[in-house]
Amino acid sequence: MSARILVVDDNPLNVKLLAAKLAHDYYVVTTAENGIAALEKIQENRPDIVLLDVMMPEMDGFETCKRIKADPATAHIPVVMVTALSDVTDRVKGLHAGADDFLTKPINDIALMARVRSLLRFKMVMDEWRLRETTSNQFLQQVPGEAASLAAYDGGHAIVMEDDPLERQNMMQMLSKASMRVTFATTVAETAALAQAGDCDLVFASLDLKNEDGLHICPQLRTHEATRQLPILLIGSDAEMTKISKGLDLGANDYLVRPIDENELIARTRTQLRHKRHYDRLRKNYEDSLALSLVDPMTGAYNRRFLDAHLPKLLARSRTSMKPLSALMVDIDHFKKVNDNYGHDSGDAVLISVAGSIINSLRPTDLVVRMGGEEFAVIMPETDMKTALSIAERLRQRIEKLSISVKNNSQNINVTASMGVACIREEDESNVQQLLKHADEGLYKAKETGRNRVISNDGSLSKA
Numbered sequence: 001m002s003a004r005i006l007v008v009d010d011n012p013l014n015v016k017l018l019a020a021k022l023a024h025d026y027y028v029v030t031t032a033e034n035g036i037a038a039l040e041k042i043q044e045n046r047p048d049i050v051l052l053d054v055m056m057p058e059m060d061g062f063e064t065c066k067r068i069k070a071d072p073a074t075a076h077i078p079v080v081m082v083t084a085l086s087d088v089t090d091r092v093k094g095l096h097a098g099a100d101d102f103l104t105k106p107i108n109d110i111a112l113m114a115r116v117r118s119l120l121r122f123k124m125v126m127d128e129w130r131l132r133e134t135t136s137n138q139f140l141q142q143v144p145g146e147a148a149s150l151a152a153y154d155g156g157h158a159i160v161m162e163d164d165p166l167e168r169q170n171m172m173q174m175l176s177k178a179s180m181r182v183t184f185a186t187t188v189a190e191t192a193a194l195a196q197a198g199d200c201d202l203v204f205a206s207l208d209l210k211n212e213d214g215l216h217i218c219p220q221l222r223t224h225e226a227t228r229q230l231p232i233l234l235i236g237s238d239a240e241m242t243k244i245s246k247g248l249d250l251g252a253n254d255y256l257v258r259p260i261d262e263n264e265l266i267a268r269t270r271t272q273l274r275h276k277r278h279y280d281r282l283r284k285n286y287e288d289s290l291a292l293s294l295v296d297p298m299t300g301a302y303n304r305r306f307l308d309a310h311l312p313k314l315l316a317r318s319r320t321s322m323k324p325l326s327a328l329m330v331d332i333d334h335f336k337k338v339n340d341n342y343g344h345d346s347g348d349a350v351l352i353s354v355a356g357s358i359i360n361s362l363r364p365t366d367l368v369v370r371m372g373g374e375e376f377a378v379i380m381p382e383t384d385m386k387t388a389l390s391i392a393e394r395l396r397q398r399i400e401k402l403s404i405s406v407k408n409n410s411q412n413i414n415v416t417a418s419m420g421v422a423c424i425r426e427e428d429e430s431n432v433q434q435l436l437k438h439a440d441e442g443l444y445k446a447k448e449t450g451r452n453r454v455i456s457n458d459g460s461l462s463k464a
Contacts, residue, residue, distance in 0.1 A: 002323060002382075003048035003120050004028045004203040008038040008064070009082070010056045013034055016109070018051065018082075035059030039067055042074050048321075049119055052099075054083035054090065059253065062097045069098030076126060078119040082107065088261045095267035100275075101254070106194060114245035118253065120183045122275065124382065128365040129282040131317065135310045136289045155179040156201035156273055161217060162235075171204065173248050178269055185464045188212060192220040195227045202272055207236035215243060218250035228364065229279055231272035235260065277407040300356035301370040307377065310367065311432050314381055318424060326388035327435050328378040329443040330358065330395070333416045335374035335398060342413065346406040350415055353404045361395055361442070377436065385423040385456060392419045392454040400452065416452035418443060423456075 005027050009015045012033075019029040030047065032038040034056050042050065050068065054061035059071065061081050069075045081094040091102045101115055158175055162168050163186040175182050180202075185191040187209075197201055207214045214234075220378050221227040233256040234247045244255045253275070254268055292307035302310075318325040332338075332354055339347040348362040351374065358376060367379040378395075380388060394418055403412040420442025424435050438457035446455040 002026060002028070003116075004030065004045070004321075005116070006030050006032060006038065006041060006047040006050045006110040008032045008035065008050065008056070008061070010034055011053075014053070016103075017272050021107075021109060021112065022116075029365065035061065035064035035067075038064055042068065042077065046074070046246065046320075047077060048123060049116060050077055051103075052077045052079055052081050054081055054094065062093060065094065065097040065099050076130065078123055078124070080115060080119070087265050092261075092263045092267045095264075095271055100271065108241055110245045111241055114248035118248040118251075121251075122253065125364055126275075127317075128277060128381065129279065129286065131313055132310065133282055134288050135306065136286050136294070151368050155181075157181045157183065157199055158202045158204060158269075159183050159185060159191055159194050159200055160204045160206075161185045161188070161209070161214060162204070162206045163187075163211075164206070167206065170260070174260070175269070177262070178266045181268070183284060188214065188216045188220055191217055192224070192227075195221055195230060196224050198226065200227075200230060201231060201276060202269065203232045204256075205232060205234050205247075207234055207240055207247070209281040212232065215247050215250065218247055219253050222251035225360065231276050233268065233272060234292055257433065269351070289324070296355075296370040299351055299370050301355050301368045301376060304371055307367070307369045307371075307379070311379060311435075314367070314379060315424065315432055315435070318381065322380075322386045323382045324423055325435070326380045326383040326385065327439040328380070328388065328392050328395075329371075329420040329436070329439040330354075330376040330378065331418050331443055331447070332374040332399075333447075335415070338413060338415065342406060342409060346409065346413060349406045350404055350413060353402055354399055354415065354417065357398050357402060358395055361398055362391070377439070383423070385421065388421050388423055389456060390422070394456055395419065396452065418446035418451045419454040420444065420446055421454060 005022055007015055007018050007029060010033050019031060021027050032041050036059055052061045052064060065079050066082060068077060068079055078100040080101040080103055080104045081099045082105065083090060093119060094102045103112060103115065158180045160168065160171050160182055162171060162184065168184055172182055183194060189205065194200065205214050205217045218232060219234060221230055226341055228278050232246055232252040234252050235258065236244050236255065239278060253272055256265055256268065294303055296303045314325060318405050332350065338350055345411065355370065355376065358378065362368065362378065365381055369377040371377050396417060399415065399417045403414060405412050420439045422438030422442060423437055441457040442455045446453045
């Protein structure tokens, strides 16, 4: 995942070392030597993440972070504070300043890269929901809500996966000081079931379970729609840093190292609750405002009106971030025969099933649109042609395997779909109309050459 990262440190050697580590993983790195210069660079060229040293002249990292988070235009940029200080009070102070994370020098390379990838995933999701809110405001003239104070992030329901009685008691005592309601679980399966039942704000997952690997909670929650964005905080020891880093790559949001400091636990809990409630607010406002006007009521996909308003914004962001944008055109093969042979109610059941299969196979940041009739469009930010072809082939196979039950018919219906793929890269001059036209050209070739296949507009075939 490519990204622009701003490194802020008054020590040239620290900057050089950190920039080299990030560039090695193909991140685009810019630098600033103090807080004032950092604020200027953030305004000029919005980075995806800021790595911010604490001890700097004129304006320290805490004040710089506060100013970044106080500006609505930059408040969404993740800030990771980096310092040689190991005192817990400094980590807590940084989190209270609005930092999204905190790293201590000397920096563990594995932890650094895992943190960066985790924050980039979170930012990508939040950027998409902010953009969708902007689109909904365009139609409904709503004003985004204001950020709440830190005090507003106490309370809520936490599930703690821990099988050690003493550790459970300690967690209960500490979380009660943040007014958290706590439910305990001792296994991955029990934790996942409780979280997926709803009414959960946060999951703490111990990596030291006696009978199983606690890290399995990450894929359990991330592959379920109800818990895909639920914050996960891992709990482990310094010796388990490699495992913790793997957990961040699997979708965990943060971690705590034993012995747990109460103030740090509360600060990190508040940070994750702040993220979750901001995400929940964006999603609820957006869904409430657009459900009737911009969503196809039958399939749950967006309609053409929304695509026409939203796609130009996605394309503009793709240009600014210098990241690719791909489109799929999906058409159900021989759909007229379904209506003719089984009736329109059965045709509707097929549309609902195919749309659900597409939506549930993609990321939350991808856009699924019903273009009309049996045709759908899928818009995928930050996705190149090779990846788009692979995703389209996976969708094609999934649709082919559907067995759709219909009323008043003893036989289930099986359908296939043809797909066209197109991609805009940062160096392209294509516009919205050309992107969709190119995807349509691929779809036409797929239908012309036998249907139930995926072809790009340049003739590239997907590989099963």
